[in-house]
Amino acid sequence: MRLHEYQAKRIFSKHGIRVPKGEIAETPEKTREIAQKLGGRVVLKAQVLVGGRGKAGGIKKAESPDEAEKIASQLLGSMIKGHKVEKVLVEEALDIKKEYYVGYIIDKNRRTPAIIFSKIGGMDIEEVAAKHPEEIHRIYFDPLWGLQDYQVRTALFKAGFSKEEYSEMFRIIKTLYEIAFKYEAELAEINPLVITSNGFVAADARLNVDDNALYRHPELESLRDATEVDDLEREARLKGLNYVRLSGEIGIIANGAGLAMTTMDLINIMGGKPANFLDTGGGLADPTKMKMCLEHVIKDENVKVVFINIFAEITRCEKVAEGIILALEETNRKIPLVIKLVGTNEELGKKMLREYAERSNAEIHFVDSVEEGARKAVELSKEV
Amino acid sequence: MAILVDENTRVIVQGITGFQGNFQTKRMLDYGTKVVGGVSPGKGGSTVHGVPVFNTVEEVVDATDANTSIIYVPAKFAYDAILEALDAGLDLVVSVTEGIPLYDEMKIQKKLREVNSKLLGPNCPGVISPGKSKVGLLPDRSFTPGNIGIVSRSGTLTYQIAENLTKAGIGQSTVVGIGGDALPGLTFVDILQMFEEDDETKAVVLVGEIGGTAEEEAAKFLKKMSKPVIAFIAGKTAPPGKRMGHAGAIIEGNTGTAESKINALKDAGAIIAETLLDIVNKVKKMI
Numbered sequence: 242m243r244l245h246e247y248q249a250k251r252i253f254s255k256h257g258i259r260v261p262k263g264e265i266a267e268t269p270e271k272t273r274e275i276a277q278k279l280g281g282r283v284v285l286k287a288q289v290l291v292g293g294r295g296k297a298g299g300i301k302k303a304e305s306p307d308e309a310e311k312i313a314s315q316l317l318g319s320m321i322k323g324h325k326v327e328k329v330l331v332e333e334a335l336d337i338k339k340e341y342y343v344g345y346i347i348d349k350n351r352r353t354p355a356i357i358f359s360k361i362g363g364m365d366i367e368e369v370a371a372k373h374p375e376e377i378h379r380i381y382f383d384p385l386w387g388l389q390d391y392q393v394r395t396a397l398f399k400a401g402f403s404k405e406e407y408s409e410m411f412r413i414i415k416t417l418y419e420i421a422f423k424y425e426a427e428l429a430e431i432n433p434l435v436i437t438s439n440g441f442v443a444a445d446a447r448l449n450v451d452d453n454a455l456y457r458h459p460e461l462e463s464l465r466d467a468t469e470v471d472d473l474e475r476e477a478r479l480k481g482l483n484y485v486r487l488s489g490e491i492g493i494i495a496n497g498a499g500l501a502m503t504t505m506d507l508i509n510i511m512g513g514k515p516a517n518f519l520d521t522g523g524g525l526a527d528p529t530k531m532k533m534c535l536e537h538v539i540k541d542e543n544v545k546v547v548f549i550n551i552f553a554e555i556t557r558c559e560k561v562a563e564g565i566i567l568a569l570e571e572t573n574r575k576i577p578l579v580i581k582l583v584g585t586n587e588e589l590g591k592k593m594l595r596e597y598a599e600r601s602n603a604e605i606h607f608v609d610s611v612e613e614g615a616r617k618a619v620e621l622s623k624e625v
Numbered sequence: 626m627a628i629l630v631d632e633n634t635r636v637i638v639q640g641i642t643g644f645q646g647n648f649q650t651k652r653m654l655d656y657g658t659k660v661v662g663g664v665s666p667g668k669g670g671s672t673v674h675g676v677p678v679f680n681t682v683e684e685v686v687d688a689t690d691a692n693t694s695i696i697y698v699p700a701k702f703a704y705d706a707i708l709e710a711l712d713a714g715l716d717l718v719v720s721v722t723e724g725i726p727l728y729d730e731m732k733i734q735k736k737l738r739e740v741n742s743k744l745l746g747p748n749c750p751g752v753i754s755p756g757k758s759k760v761g762l763l764p765d766r767s768f769t770p771g772n773i774g775i776v777s778r779s780g781t782l783t784y785q786i787a788e789n790l791t792k793a794g795i796g797q798s799t800v801v802g803i804g805g806d807a808l809p810g811l812t813f814v815d816i817l818q819m820f821e822e823d824d825e826t827k828a829v830v831l832v833g834e835i836g837g838t839a840e841e842e843a844a845k846f847l848k849k850m851s852k853p854v855i856a857f858i859a860g861k862t863a864p865p866g867k868r869m870g871h872a873g874a875i876i877e878g879n880t881g882t883a884e885s886k887i888n889a890l891k892d893a894g895a896i897i898a899e900t901l902l903d904i905v906n907k908v909k910k911m912i
Contacts, residue, residue: 290866291866292865292866347727347731347807347808349807349808349837349838349873350838350842352731352734352808353731353734354731367880383735384728384731384732384735385732385735422728425726425727425728427727451726451727451728452872453700453724453725453726453727453872454726454727454728454729456701457726483870485867485868485869487864495781496781497779497780497781497782497870498779498805498834498869498870498871498874499777499778499779499780499781499782499783499805499832499834499859499871500779500780500781500782500785501869501870502782502834502835502859502860502863502869502870502874503782503859503901505860505862505863506859506860506861506862507900507901509861509862510861510862510899510900515862518863518867518869518870520869520870522723552781552784552785554762554763554764554781554784555648555652555762555764583785583788584764610789610901610902611785611901612900612901612902
């Protein structure tokens with residue numbers, strides 16, 4: 242789960258990392274009010290979970306409460322890289338002397354946690370790494386021992402931090418590490434870490450936590466709602482479905498992430514546009530699971546055709562068929578289905594679906610390969 | 626020959642009295658896998674499908690000649706069960722469980738450096754050497770003995786690919802699912818190395834997906850490999866920032882894109898298949 246900047250900042254601030262004074266606004270009027278309180282000169286930051294937000298116009302400066310209100314009215318409700326802006330973070334404008342970078346990641350190749358810092362901040366860290374590799378400092382440490390003081394000390398001395406900056410950097414690195422381990426973060430980042438005349442301030446904050454560990458951190462679960470912009474995605478999560486909404490018109494249901502991704506790819510390759518990615522996961526032995534999946538996919542009004550691609554390893558195909566029929570019986574929408582069904586009692590499952598199609602006038606096309614199914618679905622999506 | 630498992634593999638099932646463990650034990654026995662024991666704390670002394678159940682891994686290893694374990698326990702308890710298996714000195718531990726927390730996996734990685742055991746998974750379908758042994762939940766019908774090795778990050782997609790090959794009359798030496806998590810035990814590189822040394826394997830199909838850098842690492846090893854490798858990458862058209870089911874399958878920043886993986890594999894001499902049927906065609910040309 243990726244937290245919004247304002248959520249991450251609240252957590253960082255609670256643990257003693259200084260963040261700019263600011264508040265969250267959902268209306269231009271509220272923005273004005275906050276700007277007034279902060280003394281007029283403010284920065285408005287759209288709370289959307291996309292990279293390159295600044296370049297896309299999501300961060301704006303205002304010199305007065307009037308201007309802040311005006312910018313907020315443009316920003317709120319606008320789209321940034323496909324994400325709707327529902328909240329802006331209104332913060333005091335900082336007097337920036339220097340910008341640094343501090344981050345915590347799990348290095349998947351080395352299979353160990355790492356602190357990364359640099360005296361070049363504010364830029365894409367990958368860009369800094371490519372252009373100035375000597376400016377990137379890394380501390381790899383043992384996940385069981387944890388980050389030791391001497392490791393931070395060694396790295397900071399090597400990087401040549403001045404006496405004045407050393408203790409503050411040391412404290413921030415250790416705090417970031419503590420936050421990351423406390424919440425089981427995949428990534429914790431301050432970019433830029435701004436040096437002002439009053440000390441170090443985290444001008445931006447990122448915190449991505451491991452979904453699989455959320456059960457150990459119930460306090461984070463309540464933050465989740467604000468991180469989901471799409472209603473169908475939110476609903477899917479509550480139902481326990483692995484669903485990602487896309488912008489096209491071909492619904493996809495497959496069992497297994499790899500199979501679902503491949504189905505999506507083949508539809509794209511053949512010139513169609515997927516409406517979603519849905520991996521049913523296991524549990525198809527219970528027909529209500531398939532019913533729920535199909536019902537959910539056709540809730541998206543853009544969907545014109547659904548490709549159901551099931552490799553029912555051990556699940557019996559008649560259960561899958563039963564689920565599909567249950568969903569079709571309850572919907573008013575007339576949506577053609579393309580079905581690839583493989584597994585135990587495959588013929589029985591297909592027979593049930595064929596009979597249902599005849600009696601209820603439903604449109605079902607059976608296919609033998611994923612390629613054929615993708616082609617058929619694309620064809621149908623262009624007809625209707 | 627084959628890799629990882631064969632007719633001499635002697636398996637224990639951790640979590641054998643659970644629904645999945647019980648069911649999969651039956652299926653492995655039906656396939657001919659030598660299941661020599663099971664573990665279920667508090668249920669020692671009973672049997673499941675004729676297989677004796679013990680309270681701990683230590684006990685079952687003492688009492689039998691097991692060398693491999695497959696673990697069917699829920700995500701919250703998987704960490705402890707994996708460590709128990711690794712500490713018992715088994716050669717191979719297979720972890721099927723999906724949804725194990727990353728920090729648990731990070732600690733398991735540390736353990737793996739201290740022991741000689743290998744871990745396949747977590748979040749993987751297991752491994753099958755067709756006609757010899759199956760340790761996992763792969764569907765028998767998709768596989769037939771032969772000379773193609775398959776290594777993959779997926780489950781059902783792997784079955785589909787194997788089934789296409791089987792239908793085309795092309796059998797497999799061993800099919801390995803390394804799992805979809807960000808921190809797997811055995812990696813593409815480990816498995817490629819085993820296939821390279823395996824007499825029975827003539828060519829390898831590598832099934833990767835977006836996210837992480839496992840395919841790029843595999844590409845580095847490919848340069849040293851003499852056997853042909855046909856590669857397929859799932860998620861070529863996935864949008865950045867959206868996690869596609871597997872914990873590892875997400876494009877973040879500049880890393881994890883299909884393009885980077887395909888380029889790296891191509892540069893290293895792999896044959897890239899664009900579609901599933903294309904895999905069959907390209908394998909046919911290789912043999």
